[in-house]
Amino acid sequence: GAGVSQSPSNKVTEKGKDVELRCDPISGHTALYWYRQSLGQGLEFLIYFQGNSAPDKSGLPSDRFSAERTGGSVSTLTIQRTQQEDSAVYLCASSLDGADNQPQHFGDGTRLSIL
């Protein structure tokens, strides 16, 4: 399809395990964002990629969280040694060029549950 694709749609894992979440942005979009949405909460910014620039990681909550974007396209968000408080929906979004007036296009998210 032409939209932002995220996988898996659901992930259940045990506390302490590592998880990888994948995001495939809209083709041609240079800007990519990761957000976390906890139950009943708004969106918490995690990280932003724009083209070949160094990503802004200022929203990552701890050093257990990391993300990369290979070839300016697909991005992977990795959470190491998961904790129960990491349970949330992780949303990925992309926009054409990161300009302020560009809307973001969201994937359906990955629902992460830590047991």
Add this chain to the structure above:
Amino acid sequence: AQSVTQLGSHVSVSEGALVLLRCNYSSSVPPYLFWYVQYPNQGLQLLLKYTTGATLVKGINGFEAEFKKSETSFHLTKPSAHMSDAAEYFCAVRGPTGGFKTIFGAGTRLFVKA
């Protein structure tokens, strides 16, 4: 720093009634403003946006919003609610002083009663 306040975490209306979802922002310079809708188990979908020009913005599904600089508001309205409008709505603000970050409000869940 920019911020967004959505008044009312839950709003309930009857089918056919007016929908009004409130959003106020704080920014020293008029920002770009967005409304997104989120249906269950889905990501956010853009409803409408204000960047420059006409302050009354029309979006999808019959929604519209008016940018009022004097009130620092960007309230979302729809004249007649439909059952399919039941969802969560997020107001968001970005730039020109906030950098790349889009700041989202906490969201308002809209319930539509038959």
